[in-house]
Amino acid sequence: MKKRKSISYAKWGVVFVLPFFIVFAICQLYPLLSTFYYSFFEYRRVQLTTVGPNFIGFDNYIELFTPDLTGNIGILKYFGNTMLMWFLGAVPQFIFALILAVIFTSERMKIKGTGFFKTVIYMPNLIMASAFGMLFYTIFSLGGPVNQIIQANGGEAIYFFNQEVSVKAIIAFINFLMWYGNTTILLMAGIMGIDQSLFEAASIDGAKSTQVFFRITIPLLMPIMLYVFVTALIGGLQMYDVPQIITSGTGAPSNTSMTMIMYLNTLIAKSRNFGLGGAVSVLIFIITAILSFVVFKSMVPSKPKKAKGGK
Amino acid sequence: MKKRILAAVLATASILGAVSGCNDTSAVSSGSGDETSKAEGSGDATSDSEESKDKVNPADEGKVLNIWAWNEEFKGFFEKYYTVPEGVTVNWVINPSDGGVYQQKLDEAILAQADAAADEKIDMFLAEADYIKKYTNTEATLDVSTIGVEKLDTQYEYTVQAASDDAGKVKGVSFQCCPSALIYRKSIAKDVLGVDDPASVQEALSDWTKFEEVAAKAKEKGYLMTGSNVATFRVFSNNVTSAWVEDGKLNIDPAIDQWTEQSKKFYDNGYTTLAGIWEDGNTKEMFKDGKAMCYFGPSWYYNFSMTNAQDPEKGSAGDWAITTGPQAHFWGGTWLLAATGTDNPTLVADIMNAFIADEEVLTKLVEKEGQFVNNSAINQKYAEDPNYGNKTILDGQNDFALYVDLAKNIKFEHKTGYDQLLSEKYPEYMKTYFDGSKSKDEALADFKQYVKDTYPEIVVE
Known part of the structure; x- marks a missing residue:
């Protein structure tokens, strides 16, 4: 009888990761590559007939960066809209989340029932964005409660959804409300990861809580902060559902709340312009890839140099 | 050995599960790939039937x-x-x-x-x-x-x-x-015009100049002429002399432009609101305490859009009558x-x-x-039939007598396959002009850009 030299488990590793790679290749990699491919083609629908695909090189990309009839470069305008609305929501989101995270993790305050509060502040994230959108749409609509209160007090009805400022503010507010809980949880995890003895040492040395916050918490939380920030930014780039619902997909008034993904949706779902849509997708892909690279660099420190000697 | 078989079974199960789940989604997303062949294929189906x-x-x-x-x-x-x-x-x-x-x-x-x-x-x-x-x-x-x-x-x-x-x-x-007519609120007409029978109201509202004069009077009394500036859109857009798209080019008919100017004036003067035609800002004016005098619609409008008026408690059923209005149209x-x-x-x-x-x-x-x-x-x-009349909304007025006349003159012309979105979005994009946040040209440019984005095949100048 032959004697087995050793049992190799290596092939099982391959077998077990195979399902993921097969699914990934079919459902992600193939569509991704075909998006790149079609972005070089004229490929769209005219009523019920299909035009193309005809190879047109970089024409789709050139068209994206050509000023349109309003004198703007559409894609840059939509990128600006997306970033502005994200920023308006992200600033309060981070301030709130940071304050809440510090309070909940504070050894001194020892707040009771943090589990309850954590659940409550996370709750908005569980509600569908579209439901949130509908809710705010109803609240601020012409016949909605806000206008009823204004009119009951002798004011004139305000068209919240016809004005750039209010539409953007409402969208930013919804995004803030949905995501601050999530950010709080992440930052809390970050703070709890800081060595507790540092806080103790600081309090023994007589540091004030503001000093502890600015000298210990913030610097040591920086890597996590950066991670949360950049992932939020990537999420923000893909902002779609809230503005889509609030403006019924029009980006009203006159495209000032149109985000990049909404534009993509207009191209793909409405005009069935797959070529131009592909070009927009590729741009979003590139921006996201750059941002992801930043996260990766900040999370994985470059190889530490071997310490030579000692002080 | 048993363990191996079990492991193999589980592994295949998970692969199959994942792949079959994926099939569903990829079927949807890849649908776009082979449309041309499908469109060609539809010819055979005709012979079947x-x-x-x-x-x-x-x-x-x-x-x-x-x-x-x-x-x-x-x-x-x-x-x-x-x-x-x-x-x-x-x-x-x-x-x-x-x-x-x-x-x-x-x-x-x-x-x-x-x-x-x-x-x-x-x-x-x-x-x-x-x-x-x-x-x-x-x-x-x-x-x-x-x-x-x-x-x-x-x-x-x-x-x-x-x-x-x-x-x-x-x-x-x-x-x-679907001949469409002017549906007016009788009590408001009585207050504004002093009369509420269809013939007298028709005389007072028989063209757009008169319509505007009455709007001013209604405003003085604290009423709105229409609940939405878009209410009159169909009347104008149905009386165009050219289509939205002529020879592949986007075309804005003079009648559409006339509507635009009327809307601007009406909104500036407080004769109407900028609520969308299907929005509650418009339909709430059909309630008993509503302020809007005129709506435009065909017979489907009663059941489909005037549910607020039919509300047994807060509604205003019976307080409505119809007449031709400034221009005949269908909707x-x-x-x-x-x-x-x-x-x-x-x-x-x-x-x-x-x-x-x-x-x-x-x-x-x-x-x-x-x-x-x-x-x-x-x-x-x-x-x-002298005994027939619409009792749900019109308090027994025989609307068919009017519709039969209007129906004779309906013409189906200047239509394209693009009309729905163009007619829906034009008023929406012009809102910025009406509320004064943009000039007319800027608002028009926004609309044209929308058309270009949605229908790249339409030439927009």
């Missing part, structure tokens, strides 16, 4: 009747007044028409029609005047005379025209005729089109015949639903 031309019992055909629609209106009438042969299930696929969603989904389904299983094929679909041309001029719809729907003299000519392709083949029928209408590839041609034909010719069905549609049907004989009968 032509073979089954001889008289057959509808129940012997496909067991599932798929009807596509964009709201529940026709579904309601269908379920109440039409008896489906035993053994056939009716499957309704309803998608909202706002923002073109219905058309998008319908287009996908039509392009996939040839490859769909018999019971999943669209058998009949509904279309509106605004985009019916997109479907009648293609292979996607059947010449209904081949399945047994004869053209009747009682059908209004424009409804037949609308359903015909350029070669004159009729692709469907409408179950409604909407629902056409039933037979889809190429249907496996229920006899049943589809029977439904179409029922809704244009079956006296029993049409009588119920008139008497119970207040619908102005697509049958001039029946309409004429009710128009002359």
Whole structure:
């Protein structure tokens, strides 16, 4: 009888990761590559007939960066809209989340029932964005409660959804409300990861809580902060559902709340312009890839140099 | 050994599970890839249905009747007044028409029609005047005379025209005729004009100059002329002398421009609001304490859009009357089109015949639903009937008498397959001009850009 030299488990590793790679290749990699491919083609629908695909090189990309009839470069305008609305929501989101995270993790305050509060502040994230959108749409609509209160007090009805400022503010507010809980949880995890003895040492040395916050918490939380920030930014780039619902997909008034993904949706779902849509997708892909690279660099420190000697 | 087998089984199960789950999604997303072939393939389907031309019992055909629609209106009438042969299930696929969603989904389904299983094929679909041309001029719809729907003299000519392709083949029928009229609030008219009978009100509102004068008077008394600036849009857009798209170019007709200027003036002077026509800002004015004097609509408007007025407690039913208004026009209408590839041609034909010719069905549609049907004989009968009147909204006024007159002059012209979105979005994009945040040219540029983004094939200057 032959004697087995050793049992190799290596092939099982391959077998077990195979399902993921097969699914990934079919459902992600193939569509991704075909998006790149079609972005070089004229490929769209005219009523019920299909035009193309005809190879047109970089024409789709050139068209994206050509000023349109309003004198703007559409894609840059939509990128600006997306970033502005994200920023308006992200600033309060981070301030709130940071304050809440510090309070909940504070050894001194020892707040009771943090589990309850954590659940409550996370709750908005569980509600569908579209439901949130509908809710705010109803609240601020012409016949909605806000206008009823204004009119009951002798004011004139305000068209919240016809004005750039209010539409953007409402969208930013919804995004803030949905995501601050999530950010709080992440930052809390970050703070709890800081060595507790540092806080103790600081309090023994007589540091004030503001000093502890600015000298210990913030610097040591920086890597996590950066991670949360950049992932939020990537999420923000893909902002779609809230503005889509609030403006019924029009980006009203006159495209000032149109985000990049909404534009993509207009191209793909409405005009069935797959070529131009592909070009927009590729741009979003590139921006996201750059941002992801930043996260990766900040999370994985470059190889530490071997310490030579000692002080 | 057992463990190995178990592991192998589990591994295959997880792979299969993942892959089959993925199939569903990829089927949806890859649908776009092979549309051309599907569109070409739809030609064969025509011959299929032509073979089954001889008289057959509808129940012997496909067991599932798929009807596509964009709201529940026709579904309601269908379920109440039409008896489906035993053994056939009716499957309704309803998608909202706002923002073109219905058309998008319908287009996908039509392009996939040839490859769909018999019971999943669209058998009949509904279309509106605004985009019916997109479907009648293609292979996607059947010449209904081949399945047994004869053209009747009682059908209004424009409804037949609308359903015909350029070669004159009729692709469907409408179950409604939609002359649209001015629906005014009697109590407000009395207060503003001193009279509330249709003839006197018509005299006071017979053209747009008079309409504007009355609007100013209404404003003085604290009323609104219309609940939404878009209320008058259909009146103007139906009286255009050129289409939205002429020779492949976007074209803004003088009548549309006239509406734009009127809207601007009306909003600036506080005669109207900028609420959308379907929004509650407009419809809340139909309540008892509502301030709007005028609405425009055909007979479907009562049940479909005036539910607030019909509210038993807060509503204003009975306080309304209709008259021609400043300009005659028509609005909407629902056409039933037979889809190429249907496996229920006899049943589809029977439904179409029922809704244009079956006296029993049409009588119920008139008497119970207040619908102005697509049958001039029946309409004429009710128009002359002194006992007939609309009691749900109009306090017994015989609206058919007016509609019969208006229906004679309806013309289906200057229409394109693009009209729905263009007519829906033009007022929306012009809002920034009305509220003063942009100049007219800037607002127009935004609209034109929208057209360019949505329909790259339309030349926009």
